[in-house]
Amino acid sequence: MGSVHDTNSATAGVKACSPLVGAQRLREMLKDPSKAVICPGVFDGFTARLAVAAGYDALYMTGAGTSMSRLGWADMGIATLNDMRANAEMIASLNPAVPLIADADTGYGGAIMVTRTVTQYARAGVAAMHIEDQVQEKRCGHLLGKQIVDREIFYSRLRAAVIARDQLKSDIMIIARTDARQGQGFDEAAERLQEAVRIGVDAVFLEAMQTREEMEKVCKLMGDIPVLLNVVPGGVTPEYPIDDLVKMGFRIIIYPGLCIGPLLTACKNSLESLKTNRISPKESFGTGIRDAFNFTGLEECVAIDKAAGGKAYDTVGH
Structure with missing residues (x-):
């Protein structure tokens, strides 16, 4: 983690507006092989602001969290390009200086569709995106029963993505x-990633490794x-402290479910408490609503209005 970024100034949401700021910064962060970029999983504006305020220098937009929060459905390939791109654009725009790595599933189609996906993600301000080799009817990476496309289909997706980027x-x-x-073993997965590097990708992601030996290898x-x-705590990959993971050689470490469980x-618990006790629990939103508004940009909006000569928000209450 690094220093807390500016989320309170009047220009926090609009400064550094170039869509490439996050990508350039992420590439700079990855130049030091002795460090890793640590990304908490976020899935909406509130969790994104919480992560930035906590001092994280990069974020990860989880596809599972996006599917659950935007659609109310488990991550079973239901979210579309439009769902994912819109969410990524909103999160990336909150502070363009904080790189956002985003799930792009299978690229949402063949080579032409993958090209469109890369273009839309790039224009949305996404710093990095991952494309996988599951079939279109995909599922979360730590669930059983995943089906994988043939190598050439996977490579075609990656070639299209690299061409679009360039x-x-x-x-x-x-x-x-x-x-x-x-389903096909570590060696097959490793060979696919080695060919991906020859195609021209910038980083690799071997999902659901099962031993420390595989992780180091x-x-x-x-x-x-x-x-x-x-x-993924409770998933098939063993969990180790961040320092150990960095020593193994990992350069980007994501925690997709970090905010999902607590939320x-x-x-x-809060909903059940109200239902049972017939009164809102003390720890609920209650009198903290103004604090929540301030946290999500109330003062920033008021400052922008004043700077423009407006008086509509001279008094803001609830």
Whole structure:
């Protein structure tokens, strides 16, 4: 984690408006092989602001969290490009100086569709995106029963993504993700990623490794290419402290479910308390609503209005 970024100034949401700011910054952060970029999983504006205020220098937009929060459905390939791009654009715009790595699932179609996906993500301000080798009817990476496309279909997706990146002259990073470990073994997954590097991707992501030996091996195989690790407590990949993961060689470490569990537990408990006790629990929103408004940009909006000569928000209450 680094220093807390400016979320209170009148220009926090509009400064550094170039869509490439986050991508350029992420590439700079990855130049030091002795450090890793730590990304908490976020899925809406509130969790994104919480993560930035906590001092994280980069964010990860989880596809599972996006599907659950925007659609109310588990991550079973239901979210579309439009769902994912719109959410990514909103999160990336809150502070463009904080790089956002975003799930792009399978690229949402063939080569032409993948090109469109990369273009839209780049223009939305996304710093990096990962494309995987599951079939279109995909599912969350730590669930059983995943189906994998043939190598050439996967490579075609990646070639299309790299071509789109280069034609755009964009700094957006293309991350190749393989889910082949579960059904076809570690060697097949590693070979897919090695070919992905030859195609021209910027980083790799081997999902659902099962042992420490595999985790260390993939980092050695990839050499200078950044390797992303997905940390899912209770998933198939063993969890280790961040310092240990950095020593193994991981350069990007994401925690997709970090905000999902606490939110689920807190809201469920609060709702059940009201239902049972017939009065709102003391720890609920209550008198803290103004604090929540301030946290999500109330004072920033008032300052912008005043700077423009407006008086509409001279008195703001609830």
